[in-house]
Amino acid sequence: MTTSADSTSAIPPLHADEEPPPLWFNVPDGFFALPLAATPEERAARSQEFVRGLYSRGDESIWEPAAPYYAGVAEMMADTGVSYSAMGLFSTADAEADADEDEEATAKAVAGAAEGGGVVEARYEGAGGVAQCAFTVAAVPTDQAAGDTDIAAQGILAALSREPHNDARWLDLPCGPAVSCITLTKYKLSPQVTATGEPMDLLTGQIQVHVPFPTGPFTAVFTLHTASTDYWTEFCDIMAAILQTVSFEEPPGGHPASGSADAAD
Known part of the structure; x- marks a missing residue:
């Protein structure tokens, strides 16, 4: 699985009296941001751009019916408090799948990469196969005071550690303390929904990272979910690389977008 140039995303408040301060982070090329926006007009315009990027080899016959669908999805996601959402599509042509990667090695990969590891190169070229993921960022209210990020992170770690299936x-992180939580879930697929007509197992993985805002009282929650678990290590590297770029202060050249997070080269 391969990645290339990064794009910078900023999450500004939709409503200044209700939302947290802005948050900045970079996502690699291959992420297609859903058209989250404050108004139907903005969502409609952004959905047109989204489908043209997602289906870059398509035409109006594909783009026109798809755009309203994704505008509706974006509206529903915004109503749940999600500030940024993207689909990740990455070429598997040059990757070597490692289906035996276990949960312990995965957790070490995330922790190690978060301390300065890199990310493999990625771009969306479907001819040789595509690995997919869903990526969201939300800011949830928490009760920490300004500067109490360590205390907030310790509480999050204690709460998540109570669930035996959580790692x-x-x-x-460069922006401060955080807590990662990795879960792997196996689903039984019935013969009616499989290509072979036989029951199959589907293994999915989720990486969720909680980063308390230093200003309080919010925590940013980064979530990456994928069923392409043959490329689990590569997705861990991608998530770790994103986390290295998280900032609660506007970076040089940063341009917060209006409404919701925008990806800008």
């Missing part, structure tokens, strides 16, 4: 770990 919750402390992370030290």
Whole structure:
């Protein structure tokens, strides 16, 4: 699985009296941001751009019916408090799948990469196969005071560690303390929904990272979910690379977008 140039995303408040301060982070090329926006007009315009990027080899016969669908999805997601949402599509042509990667090695990969590891190169070229993921960022209210990020992270770690199926770990990011939580879930698919007509197992993985705002009282929650678990290690590297760029202060050249997070080259 391969990645290339990054794009910068900013999450500004939709409503200044209700939302947290802005948050900045970079996502690699291959992420297609859903058209989250404050108004139907903005969502409609952004959905047109979204479908043209997602279906870059399509035409109006594909783009026109798809745009309203994704505008509706974006409206529903915005209503749940999600500030940024994207689909990740990455070429698998040059990747070597490792289906035996276990949960312990995965957690170490995330923690190690978060301390300065890199990310493999990625771009969307479907001819050789595509690995997919869903990526969201939300800011949830928490009760920490300004500057109490360590206390907030310790509470999050304690809460997540109570669930035996969670692999919750402390992370030290450039922007401050954070907590990662990795879960792998196996589903039984019935013969009616499989291509072979036989029952199959579907393994999915989720990486969720909680980053308390230093200003309080919010925590940013980054979530990456994928069923392409043959490329689990690569997705861990991608998530870790994104986390390295998280900032609660506007970086040089940063341009917060209006409404919701925008990806800008």
